[in-house]
Amino acid sequence: MPLFRALDERAGAKGLRPWRRGLRSTEWMGGCWRTHEDGSVLSLTQMCLLSLADNMKEVWVKDYADNYLDHYTFRYIMGPFNPLPGELVEELTWLLSTRKQLSRAALHLLLVPQLRGLSLERCPGLVTPALCTHIAARCQGLWSLDLSGAQQLPSKVLCETLPSLCALRSLSLAGVPCDRSVIWTVVSCCRMLRRLDVCRCQLLSPAALLPLGGGALYSSSPSPSSSCSVFTSLSQSYASSSDLSSSFPPSPSPLPLSSLLAVDIGIGEQEGDAAAAAAYLLLSLPYLERVAMEDLAQACLLIEQRELGLADDFAARERVPRLEEVWKERVHRQDRDSWRSKREGAPADKKAESEEEERTFSMGYDCETEEGAINNVGPSCSHNPTEGKKHILSQSGLILPLKDVKGVTCDSLDSLGRLCPGINSISVDTDEYEDTSGRSQGCLLAGGLQTWSGQLRSLSVHHPGPLVDLLLALQVAGPSLISLTLEGVKTSPQSPLLEVIKACSKLRHLHISAEPPNTPQEGDEDHLQEDWDLPQLPNLCSLTLSFSYEHNQMKPAMSWMSLKKVLQCLLIGSPLLEKLSLVSLPCPVNCVFQYVLRRAQLDMQRFSDSPSTPPMPLGRVQHVDLLRTDVQMRTVKSLMQQSKRLKYVDVSYCWQISQLEWLDSKKFSKVTVVWV
Numbered sequence: 001m002p003l004f005r006a007l008d009e010r011a012g013a014k015g016l017r018p019w020r021r022g023l024r025s026t027e028w029m030g031g032c033w034r035t036h037e038d039g040s041v042l043s044l045t046q047m048c049l050l051s052l053a054d055n056m057k058e059v060w061v062k063d064y065a066d067n068y069l070d071h072y073t074f075r076y077i078m079g080p081f082n083p084l085p086g087e088l089v090e091e092l093t094w095l096l097s098t099r100k101q102l103s104r105a106a107l108h109l110l111l112v113p114q115l116r117g118l119s120l121e122r123c124p125g126l127v128t129p130a131l132c133t134h135i136a137a138r139c140q141g142l143w144s145l146d147l148s149g150a151q152q153l154p155s156k157v158l159c160e161t162l163p164s165l166c167a168l169r170s171l172s173l174a175g176v177p178c179d180r181s182v183i184w185t186v187v188s189c190c191r192m193l194r195r196l197d198v199c200r201c202q203l204l205s206p207a208a209l210l211p212l213g214g215g216a217l218y219s220s221s222p223s224p225s226s227s228c229s230v231f232t233s234l235s236q237s238y239a240s241s242s243d244l245s246s247s248f249p250p251s252p253s254p255l256p257l258s259s260l261l262a263v264d265i266g267i268g269e270q271e272g273d274a275a276a277a278a279a280y281l282l283l284s285l286p287y288l289e290r291v292a293m294e295d296l297a298q299a300c301l302l303i304e305q306r307e308l309g310l311a312d313d314f315a316a317r318e319r320v321p322r323l324e325e326v327w328k329e330r331v332h333r334q335d336r337d338s339w340r341s342k343r344e345g346a347p348a349d350k351k352a353e354s355e356e357e358e359r360t361f362s363m364g365y366d367c368e369t370e371e372g373a374i375n376n377v378g379p380s381c382s383h384n385p386t387e388g389k390k391h392i393l394s395q396s397g398l399i400l401p402l403k404d405v406k407g408v409t410c411d412s413l414d415s416l417g418r419l420c421p422g423i424n425s426i427s428v429d430t431d432e433y434e435d436t437s438g439r440s441q442g443c444l445l446a447g448g449l450q451t452w453s454g455q456l457r458s459l460s461v462h463h464p465g466p467l468v469d470l471l472l473a474l475q476v477a478g479p480s481l482i483s484l485t486l487e488g489v490k491t492s493p494q495s496p497l498l499e500v501i502k503a504c505s506k507l508r509h510l511h512i513s514a515e516p517p518n519t520p521q522e523g524d525e526d527h528l529q530e531d532w533d534l535p536q537l538p539n540l541c542s543l544t545l546s547f548s549y550e551h552n553q554m555k556p557a558m559s560w561m562s563l564k565k566v567l568q569c570l571l572i573g574s575p576l577l578e579k580l581s582l583v584s585l586p587c588p589v590n591c592v593f594q595y596v597l598r599r600a601q602l603d604m605q606r607f608s609d610s611p612s613t614p615p616m617p618l619g620r621v622q623h624v625d626l627l628r629t630d631v632q633m634r635t636v637k638s639l640m641q642q643s644k645r646l647k648y649v650d651v652s653y654c655w656q657i658s659q660l661e662w663l664d665s666k667k668f669s670k671v672t673v674v675w676v
Helices: 020-024 044-058 060-067 086-098 104-110 129-138 155-164 180-189 206-213 216-220 224-241 273-284 296-304 308-318 323-345 348-364 370-374 378-382 410-419 441-452 467-480 497-503 563-572 590-606 633-642 659-667
Strands: 117-119 144-146 170-172 195-197 259-262 290-293 404-409 425-429 458-462 483-490 509-515 542-547 579-583 623-625 648-650 672-674
Touching: 044 060, 044 086, 044 104, 060 104, 086 104, 086 117, 104 129, 129 155, 155 180, 180 206, 206 259, 206 273, 206 308, 273 290, 273 296, 273 308, 273 323, 290 296, 296 308, 296 404, 296 410, 308 323, 404 410, 410 441, 425 441, 441 467, 458 467, 467 483, 467 497, 497 563, 563 590, 590 633, 633 648, 633 659, 659 672
Parallel strands: 117 144, 144 170, 170 195, 195 259, 259 290, 290 404, 404 425, 425 458, 458 483, 483 509, 509 542, 542 579, 579 623, 623 648, 648 672
Antiparallel strands: none
């Protein structure tokens, strides 16, 4: 069984197998096998792996736990999973964690040297200092590590673990109590890191993230003396701000981060620290595409409007270069890259001329004077990530390659559009901004989103105002949207939900979290047109409509009766729907499902003799949440009978369902029904 031995260098990771994605879409309930979503039969490899997940607890895990777990400490276990390729072990770990069957003993057996990805987000209680020691010893080839939520993990343990994981490309420490020393360890040891998540790390201040930008960003400056002084000042800064800094000298270059998530972290010493730190990182991380940081909007304003002097006090206190110097170096690098791209794409007979122009440009660039920088930002205009789309260059002379931005406000969208024209995913918060010009929040949002019209794929808006305010913005961005999230919006019986659907016809994911109407609807709610004339979302895969409620209410007030027609439109016109969540809806839901199910049965009868049957309403749904609705158990049973892929239904707090009916529903063994 387990034996002590050195790491096997021959056990390398192979390429990702084609069936891997299919395995993760395979579903289990109890001991029943399931097919793929397309109805195909599982392969022999997949069935064997799923069988391992069911039987390893009573075989290998039991033997190891009884005879070895608390008796010996092994640097490397020669166990039953060592011959498996790393991607198979990763899939097996994922299966056990999602089914809540991953134990300490099982995890010990699965920590094999060929493992390339390890995610313990679903079981943070297993992440202990002892486990980190095992990971550092056995899994030194890891490319991806997720320890999110491991609140009992000290920073010292992370600093001792990460130096053994130099191959990491992705690291998630969200919610882990890590501090500045962990960031220094990451910068010093994980030089290939591309994605870093430190959200909810309260021990991290915004200034603690500055080492991620490196110290040799300025080494390419035309003036060697100034470059050396800048590097030295950055080194001295962190030498005075970290107890472990003597062990971690500044990195020779910025990390190649493409994704940095750092929201809900600790606060800075003074107001404005978060904006200044974010500006430094935006300028010093040249490959950054996905970002979520505190005061990101203010940082973009600082850069785009060239109000860089506002961060001088922060630079002096942290003993880092002035933001103006960082900006000049970034502009110079961008212009040199632009010239290089222009030369490489030019015909052979013009390359010599281009090289001469570049030498002339470099000689004329004065890093020490603002005039030299401004006069030479022209060539950067040709470096446009929007591929020919008309773009107004920002006052800063920069174009940042950001594509996914979270946590900005309406007042920063214009500046952000000039600074980052390539954005295709954005999260906007309208709560913290009050406009004094008389323009509504909806108009400001629509004007700001106009820059990315036709290219925006994902939009998330937190707006504590009426839903109608957002209609204009959704009409601007909607035609290209694939994902839409609206949070905190207020509704009324006149809220234009149908217009929202019509404006965003390509949606695959629609999530709305709203306040219910304050007044009941008056008049006939059935005045809308027939189903076939209503807008539809044929590509929709995930739908969430969630309404807040008073905790002292047993059921929500039925005040928005015409919402039934909208639901019918969505459920009938979205045959690809897989996940459905309807929570505390202020309208009858049971009659909606009965209508849709009858419609689906009629369609099945109509196409019974046809060789090709089109997708039926609710035919592909797998997960349904109907909390605090008036749905009845007989309707739920009809849904389970008709939807062959259904595996989970949550009818908690549904007042029309009794405990006896819920117990009787357990006869449907392939579907898990939750009721409270």
